[in-house]
Amino acid sequence: MRAIGTLLILCVALAVVKMAVVGLLMIGISILVWAACQHPRETFGLLAYVALMGLVSAQPWVWVAIVGLVAVTAQFAEKAD
DSSP states (O other): OHHHHHHHHHHHHHHHHHHHHHHHHHHHHHHHHHHHHHOHHHHHHHHHHHHHHHHHHHOHHHHHHHHHHHHHHHHHHHHHO
16 A cells, blocks of 8 residues: 555656646747747757757767868868859
8 A cells, every 4th residue: 555655656746747847848949939030040040059969969970971061161162262
């Protein structure tokens, strides 16, 4: 009986934590939508930066490809001048 009570308390605690996380997620999304309406360039730049950093941390080889692309682009930019 005591184990059931403990499990019930743990389930309620996890439900409260889940509600808090969902609430924070909804607040964050609404702030991003508001920011996208007010300052779209900065907001989408931030989202692109966050997506890039997430991709780089998940797939380290992407970082090498990005550095290589920047180097090749810089060489073409020098030749164009």
